[in-house]
Amino acid sequence: MKRHCQQRLPDGSFCRAAPLKDSEFCLFHSPEHKAEVAEARKLGGLRRRREVAVAGAYDFGGLSTVGDIRRLLEVAVLDTLSLDNSIARARTLAYLAQTALKALQLGEMEERLAALESAVLDREPSPAYDFDLDLDPLDDDVKELLP
Numbered sequence: 001m002k003r004h005c006q007q008r009l010p011d012g013s014f015c016r017a018a019p020l021k022d023s024e025f026c027l028f029h030s031p032e033h034k035a036e037v038a039e040a041r042k043l044g045g046l047r048r049r050r051e052v053a054v055a056g057a058y059d060f061g062g063l064s065t066v067g068d069i070r071r072l073l074e075v076a077v078l079d080t081l082s083l084d085n086s087i088a089r090a091r092t093l094a095y096l097a098q099t100a101l102k103a104l105q106l107g108e109m110e111e112r113l114a115a116l117e118s119a120v121l122d123r124e125p126s127p128a129y130d131f132d133l134d135l136d137p138l139d140d141d142v143k144e145l146l147p
């Protein structure tokens, strides 16, 4: 049977994490690792706070939309432009411009697709086909050939 951590959770059930070797508890509930876990939690909290602060400073909302990606490219272009002129800076700007062009094309395609989808969805459903449905699987031509 698979072992599980012996820590009881607030709802009375056991923690379902695998226990450490030679321990009844998982890393997060092991009394021997309490200080390390507290430090890790603190670092995690600091990191999340720093992420929120940096995202706010750059008005950056993640990478889930073409608009988000464009914003990241704008930040990268502005930071690169503020550097001293060099071959590396020129190459970086050219690369960012290529990437931005691709993002613009994808954004345009996304908008056109959304417009097409809404046009199709707004259309009245087409009337049912009123073909003469012959449910006999054999054509008349084929039947003539049969004995």
Ligand SMILES: [Zn+2]
Pocket: 005, 006, 007, 015, 016, 017, 025, 026, 027, 028, 029
């Ligand atoms: Zn546990």
